[in-house]
Amino acid sequence: MEKFLLKNQRIIMLIKFLVSIVVLTVTFLSTSLNLASASGSSETDRLALLTLKEHLIGGNSPGPLFSWNDSLHFCYWHGIRCDRNGRRVIGLELGGLELAGSGTISPSIGNLSSLRVVNLSHNSLHGNIPVELGQLKQLRLLDLTNNSLHGNIPSSLSNLSSLDFLNLENNQLEGIIPDDLGKLWNLQVLVLMENNLSGTIPSSIYNLSSLRYIHLGSNQLSGELEPETGFSFSKLEVLYIGGNQFTGKMPRSLANISSLEHLDMHSNGFSGSVPENLGKFQNLELLAIDYNHLGTGEAGDLGFVSSLTNCTRLRDLAIHINRFGGVLPDSVANLSSQIEFLYMGGNRISGKIPEGIGNLVNVNQLHLGENLLTGKIPSSIAKLQDLVRFDLSKNHLTGEIPSSIGNLSRLSYLYLDGNNFEGKIPLTLWNCREMFIMDLSGNQLHGRLSNQLIGAFQRLITLNLSHNSFTGVFPSDIVKSKDLVELYVDNNNFTGEIPGQIAEISALRILHMQGNLFNGSIPPSFGFLRAIESLDLSANNLSNTIPVELQKLPFLVSLNLSFNQLEGQVPREGVFKNSSRFSIMGNQNLCGGIPEIQIPRCFEDQEEKNKRKALVSIIISISVASILLFLIVIICWIKRTRTELIDIPEALVMTACCSRVSYKELLDATNGFSASNLLGEGGFSTVYKGILHGHKNPIVAVKVLNLRNLGAIKSFGVECEALRKIRHRNLVMVITSCSSIDFQGNDFKAIVLEFMSNGSLEKWLNCDSLRHLSFAQLLDIAVDVGNVLDYLHHDCESAIVHRDLKPTNVLLDDDMVAHVADFGLAKIVSDAASKLGFEQASSSVINGTIGYVAPEYGMGGPASPKGDIYSYGILLLEMITGKKPTDDLFHDGSSLHNFCKTALTSSRKLKEVVDFQLLKQINDHPDKSPKARHDGEQNMNISGEDIIWECFVAFINVGVACSIEVPVERMKIKDAIKGLHAIKGVYHHIINQPNQWNSQLN
Incomplete structure (x- = not known):
């Protein structure tokens, strides 16, 4: 028995050993096979990605896909996410890279069989959506938003059983929505908006109970919405189908989707009544059924509004532009107190506005315009403290505009036009300082307009007071609305002269003042309305001649001066070249002009000619004598100071500039040195915008000396002396000066300078608006400023060092030509010092602005032209990068210079340096094709x-x-200008798209 047991034990041990051998062998073989399989899968993924890259970049520069090469494992390539083992690609996240604009999606993407996420949005891709995407069984997210993909939606996408997010928004896809998409049982988000899809919504989509978000808007889908089997959406929160061609009635079964929060059906062809069971949407926040054919125009159309009072979370209700009729129900006042947007305009709603409207305390936009409403505006409107947009236009409302409307301090858009309002504009509107658009036209309003009231709306863009009965002088304080674009005051009873200050509103494009009782002359200052497109002054009592300045307005395409009492010669240039663009009928004493208008030629009296010739002769004689006297004084002065630095005594400060103006003239010109005329403020002076009537260029900049600052007199003298010695097209010109006392007996000194309508370069480089400088404009400005430095350093009698060159001191005129200003810190270097390139004496005080001042000045170095060149270099770098030298980015020894110098070593870094607005100009350039270049x-x-x-x-x-x-x-200024001219030459060639060109940049 023992031997048997021992033998069995040996057999068992042998069997165990053999089993172990087999297990180890199988394990080894299995591991080898898995490793081989993994290795093969990795290689498949790598090759698939390389093929995908070639298609995505469309033969262009790799750009963001530069890292996609064999120097790195593909798991480290940009936008690639791998599994934990680093063997398989599970994420392709390349959204928003703007890859090439001509790329496509390669079918090889189907070989990346482990993909879970594909994001190729915002890349301007073309071509079809490859059917091979249907092979990605593990895919959960597919986002191809904002491309230019066309063709049909492949039905193979229905194989993506794990997909829960599908977004094909904003492409050029066409055809029908595949019925097979109804197989995507896990789908939660379906976005197909902004394509060219047609047909109906497949019934299979209605059965996807997993869906939470559907957006099919802005396509060409049609048919009725009601599915045969009803809606099976148990989790749906958002349904957007607006901007299609659906017809029929709104299904009552919509109310069964109890989870719905947003329902948008706008801009379709729905008709009939609105179901009155919409109150079942307990979570409803948005209901948009506007721009349809809903309603009958009869009583009862608005019955559904009462049911919506149960929707306590409702924030946005849009039912405007339909056919709803009947009386506006009182239940409107019982809508959710959370409601922010209420649009009911463009219907046939009648009755009065309920007093309870004040319950909607959170409403931001209230639109009841273009209806048949009657009665008065309820005083409870004052409770709507958050109201920004209030539209009651084109109704039959009566009474006065309630003063309580002045409590709406956030009101920015007010439309009360086309009603029967009477009385005066309430002065309480003065509190609505945020007003952008105010339209009170087409009413029976009357009385005088208060300067204080009109001057309060300093942010106005459009003001329409036309077709009322306003009287008195039109308020000149309208000039405080610096951003005003449209001004309509026509068909009233305004009297007096047209305020010339209107010319200071540089953004004004439309000015209609016809049909009033204005008299006097057309203000010559209207020649400064550089943006004006339409000017109508007809049917008034205007007299005298047509200002020749009007023919210089570059954008004026419609001018009506008919039915006035104008006389004299009609100009022949600008808008007056085309008879279809201007009208002067009803003015009996006009002459000349282009032949097409067929009015008498002008004949000048011979005696008048002789008088004029005599006057011209006298003026010329006086001018020549004055110039000779002035030259004698200058020569004497130069001889006295030729070999020493200029130090101007106070007694000579005011004689350095031109002829004088009085303190009162400047006070009137700047509207009492008002804050609304303020252009800028510095340590030594304050600059105001002003109008000096009777001068050749009436709009000026008045630089008032701050005499409380001990250095101001010296700064003022330096600037006067510097400007006296120089003349250059890119310098701000001195017009006149003032040395007097003010009305309190205090000393007063000022320089009157040429006004620059486009402000400082600083404003353009740090502009938050849509206006930005093009690269061509930056080049022109850079050359202009360089020419000034070249002139100051080399072409003046003694070299002049500006010492404060920066964007705020570079001003731009109407034509965007740059002019250098502010010579308050300038140094006029003697002949000997000029030859050495610096000022002989230095100061412990650093003169200039931090970031732009040369480093040697901080160490007590002398003023020199090379200091200006440093400031010029920083100015150029700020222009191209959009970053100030004092930006928070530059710290711990970093600087704008080093930032740009380092970036020159890498094209990727350079693209991080260049201002994004300039990069956008590259992307927007239409010429992507190669050109022949000879280097x-x-x-x-x-x-x-x-x-x-x-x-x-x-x-x-x-x-x-x-x-x-x-x-x-540092580079010499002449070499810098030469380099910039070379850049201009190349840039202008490529903008004009020549077939061949030669590089000049090297």
Whole structure:
């Protein structure tokens, strides 16, 4: 027995050993097979990605896909996410890279079989959606938003059983929505908006109970919405189908989707009545059924509004532009107190506005315009403290505009036009300082307009007071509305002269003042309305001649001066060149003009001619004598001071400039030096905008000296002396000066300068509006400023160092020509010092502005032209990067110069440096095709986009070379100007798209 047991034990041990061998063998083989399989899958993914890359970039520069090469494992490529083992690609996240604009999606994407996320949105991709996407069984998210994909939605997407997010928004897809998409049982988000899809919504979609968000808006879908089997959406929160061609009635079964929060059916062809069971939507926040054919125009159309009072979370109700009729129900006042947007305009709703409307305390926009409402505006409107937009236009409302409306301090848009309101505009509207658009036209309002009231609306864009019965002088304080674009005051009873101050509203495009009782002349200052497009002054009592300044308005396309008492010659240039663009009928004493208008020629009296000739002769004689006297004084002065630095005594300060004006003239010109006329403020002076009537260029800048500052007199003298010695097209011109006392007996000194309508370069570089400088404009400005420095340093009798060159001191005129200003810190260097390139004496005080001042000045170094060149270099770098030298980005020894110098070593870094607005100009450039370029002995193909980029790089190189820390190593100003001219030449060639060109940048 023992032997048997021992033998069995040996057999068992042998069996265990053999089993172990087999297990180890199988395990080894299995592991080898798995490793081989994994290795093969990894290689498949790598090859698939490389093929995908070639299609995505469309043969262009790799750009963001630069890292997609064999120097890195593909798991480290940009936008790639791998599994934990680093073997398989599970995420392709390339959204928003704007890859090439001509790329496509390769079918090889179907080989990335482990993908769970595909995001190729915002890349301007073309071509079809590959059917191979249907092979990605594990895919959960597919986002192809904002491309240019076309063709049909492939039905193979129905194989993506794990998909829970599908977004194909904003492409050019067409055809029908595949019925097979109803197989995506896990789908939660379906977005197909903004395509060209047609047909109906497949019934299978209605059965996807997992759906939470559906957006099919802005397509060409049609048919009725009611599904045969009803809606099976148990979790649906958002349903957007607006902007299609659906017809029929709104299904009552919609109310069964109890989870619905947003229902948007706007801009379709729905008709009939609105179901009155919508109150079942307990979570409803938005209901938009506007721009349909709902309602019958009869009583009872608004019965559904009462049911909506149960929707306590309702924030947005839009039923405007339909056919709803009947009386506005009182239940409107019982809608959710959370409601913010209430649009009911453009219907046939009658009755009065309920007093309870004041219950809607959170309403932000209230639109009841274009209905048949009667009665008065309820005083409870004062409770709507958050109201921003209030539209009651084109109704039959009566009574006065309630003074309580002045409590709405946030009111920005007020439309009361086309009613029967009477009385005066309530002065309480003065509190609505945020007003952008105010339209009170087409009523029976009367009385005088208060200057205080009109002057309060300083943010107005549109003011329409036309077709009322206003009287008195039109308020000149309208000039405080600096952003005003449209002003309509026509068909009233305004009297007096037209305020010339209107010319200060530089943004004004439409000015209609016809049908009033205005008299006097047309203000010549209207020649400064550079943006004006339509000007109507007809049917008034205007007299005298037509100002020739009107023919200089570049955008004026409609001018009506008919039925006045104008006389004299009709101009022949500008708008007066085209008879279809101006009208002067009803003025009996006009003559001349273009032949097409067929009025008598002008004949000048011979005696008048002789008088004029005699007057001209006298003026010329006096002028010549004055110039000779002035030259004698200058020559004497130069001889006295030729070999020493200029130090101007106070007694000579005011004689340095031109003829004088009085304190009172400047006080009147600047509206009492009012804050509304303030242009800028510094340590030594304050600058105001003013109008000096009777001068050749009436709109001026008045620089008032701050005599409380001990350095102001010296700064003032330096500026006067510097400007006396120089004349250049890119310098701000001195018009006149004033040295007097004010009405309190205090000393008063001021310089009157040429006004620059486009403000400072600083304003444009740090502009939050839609207006931005193009690269061509930056080049012109850079050359203009460089020419000024070249003139100051080399072409003046003694070299002049500006010492405070920065964007705020570069001003732009009507034509965007740059002018350098503010010579308050300038130094006039003697002949000997000029030859050495610096001022002989230095100061412990650093003069200039932090960030722009040369480093050597901080160490007590002398003022020199090279200091200006440093400031110029920093100015160029700020122009191309959009970053100030004092930006928070620059700290711990970093600077704008180093930032740009480092970036020149890498194209990727350069794209981080260049201002995004300029980068956008590259992307918007239509020429993407290669061009033949001849560089030395080589011919190469390069795209217009690359050429523009080379221009940017060359511009940065000039800025860096000028702002080198060591003065002697800085680029000479003449070389800088030469380099910028070369850049301009190349840039203008590529903008004009020549077939061939030669590089000049090297």
